[in-house]
Amino acid sequence: MSTATEIHYLEDTNLGPKAGGLYRRQNIFTGLAVGIISGFIGWLVSHALLQSSNWGTDMVVTVTMASWVIGFNAGMGTFNAPFRWLRGKDQTHEDELYAAGVSQGGWRYWKYCTDHKVVGTQYLVFVMALFGVGGALAMMIRTQLITPHSTFLDPETYNAIVTIHGMTMIIATIIMVSGPFANFIMPIMIGAKDMAFPRLNAMSFWVIFSAVPPLMATFFLGGVDAGWTTYAPLSVQAPAAMDAFAICIITFVVSVTVAGINTVVTIMTMRAKGMTMGRLPIFVWASMVGGALGLYAMPAFLLDMSMMITDRATGTSFFVNQVGGNGWLWENVFWIMGHPEVYVILIPGVGAILEICSTFARKPVFAYKVAIAGFVGIASLSIMVWAHHMFTTGWAPLLAGPFMVTTELISIPTGIIFLVIVGTLWKGSIWTRLPMYFAYLFLWNFIIGGVTGIYLSDVPADQYFHGDMFVTAHFHYTLLGGAMIGATAGVCYWFNKMTGRMLDEKIGKVAFWFIAIGIQVTYFGQFWEGFQGMPRRVAYYDPIFLHANQMSTAGAYVLMLGWLIFLYAMIHSWRNGEIAPPNPWHARTLEWLIPTPVPLENFLVDPVVTEDPYGYGDTPPPGQLAPFAEPEPEREPELVPVGADASASDGGSH
């Protein structure tokens, strides 16, 4: 009989002095050093060879940025294991343990670490940093728009800021749930010891990390003045910053694709015994659908940006109307990525909200299978709606009708999401802790975002609202008010599991009210601007839009204050918060049944699952998983799986 004190934790393994090989010498600083040196060499070589040619500057920037990305990842250790394998060697068990962070303490967060929990935490901090940058840019935009002809920013800087605000937020929102939670929480939820491809997991983080410096470099290369959609042919003529932008996107797509493959394969193959597809927590389903949809969507972005680079640097003319190309080609391929991509952002956030609604209403997820059908329905339809972004481009007017049909059909599976939330709340026993606050805010915002989306799907109405501030307000309501509030609820819910400390709810609730009110004021201001006919992305505006803009800017400052307070709550709690118990919410998914902090490889005894995690009101709550539970005298806890005894289970994962 073992007790909790006798458990051998994998992270206590004593490694030999050479375990890890080259990984021992690599961390973020070697990554930065090798990346910068590599970028410099790339610049020297391309400058010497190509600067004199017609497309010199574009070629030089492209090569320099690509060299940075490859160099940084070489310096981090992304290529170590594949190269060893190519040379006929393989990682030893000790090497793998070292790469998973054994014997490195806090350093592992600065290294190429294959532990999914480290990667999840790295993503969380990185996403917060990205939101900091994107939010600061948003505040500069709103500050410029306080008065009709502000001199705060010149139009060149303003356009660059609008572009980078958009792209930073797109990158941040795509990884805000699939990064921290699908990496840290999801494998535990399905009873796995790690992701299916731990090295690819570490790679996905450090690759996306290396994508951001080129994005920020655009400010010093003339700025991208074409908006985050970078419509051709304007973007083909943009300054050299556009090449760095394209390298950023290509790198970003590699990361998201790798992460998407990893998520899908993990869920398909790494489930614990008895964790059938019908027993998966709804968040796992959402992560899988989101990840799979990303696999469909993101490669189109890579394709589009690759053609953009060749247009700019080598004189192909895919997108230049005057020499045989067509800007509509850019727009089509862009939105074939762009519309599924918003659901890549949204669906995992909705999954987190459903998980939270179930836990805090103390009820099963209502109509679980219908919810899954809703996710799959949204994902399937979302690949057939892209041209609704092009209703007013003049491309294929005959297709306006069909695309109006597919677009409005999406409101049926989206309506299912509301049914599931409302049904889960129905006659629940509502426990109003902080995550639930944000779940209610999600419900409020997402209705507004959804209804305004229906106006825009109607072609005659879209002919008025397209390209104006109404659209801006609409997608901020869905992506900020919906998806990002879902991610915030996820932070409030899983913070204690990820950091080992409780998030301070008093400060969190103050932040909540600022955020909730800030969103409404900011984006109702922008709806008002949109009704009045103010175009998007303008640095100056007609004084008739003054009051709406002032309302929006005032709301933006309230919103900023809310996020800063929330950030303070996170940092404060992370450092000084109350130590978290393993299951503060008395929830039933597997991540709550193991200790906090979570040990390396999560489960010392493989769990066996006998029912879905939503037996509220129906079956007694599961206890802590063996062998972490206090031993009971009459039984041997290390043999007891979750739920009923192992022999009762069919034992099959598909």
Place this chain on the structure above:
Amino acid sequence: MSSETHDHDAGRVGGPEHDGLEHAGHEIDNYLSGKPFFSRAGGKIFIIWLPMTAVGVLISLFLPHHIFPALLSNQGTDVFETMVFFSILAAPVAAIVYAVGIYSLVAWRPKKHNMSEPPPDGAPQRGDGPLTTIWLVASTALVLVLLVWGITVWSAQQVTHSNTLVVKVIGQQWAWDFQYPGTSVVSHDLMLPVNRPVEFQITSEDITHGFWPVNLGVQVDANPNEVTIIRATPDRMGKFTVRCSQLCGLYHAFMYSPGDVVSSQQFANFLVAQGAKPAAAARLAETQPTISGLSATVAGS
């Protein structure tokens, strides 16, 4: 949380053939319970829902008048009516979600319970009752109504008229030029005669712009080497603004032109003042509208 260790075996409903998804009985109990409607949860939510829906409908009817600018064309009226109609349809749907949300916070939040411990579990409803079907049928029906509305309005907008006035629009960084074929007029102002169908033929000299005569309720992009077409019929006189709705570089914000819907006589005078021959100006300005339904075609076909 060692106290959370429970008996793992007792009371479990496990196993593959019994995955805990069969609780329809609970819901049927709710639907059939003998209490009067208004003292049940559904009845109370209805009492919250009704005024919320009424407020939503009133807002839908009256707010658009105050926040839209003056809409000067048939297509602008379509936009306005679509917004009102869709808002009225959306009001009860949003209100039902909000009503349940509000009611759940009021009635289903256990009073005086220690916030650090979870309240007792709620009813184990799995959603196997008729509600899901009702919801799906209702939302599908609503979507079909929206689609019929949208496609009807859109098709009506594609009807071409026999005496359409053609205006050529040329976008460039960062100004609009308007040409009136049949005359030599090139203007930075967009003048249109009232009650005369107009077809805009739009192109660009450099990059993509968005031609948006705001108060006419239509827009289409101006693309280099392409001619895109939109049609509108101004039906009220008044000034408006042509804006650019597609980010087009440095001075995108300054790419706008004044527009004016005027009487036929004023339109003719404008053309003459811009250098058109009086005969040509009169010919462009004089024709009265006649709708030719038989020649209806879809734009671009």
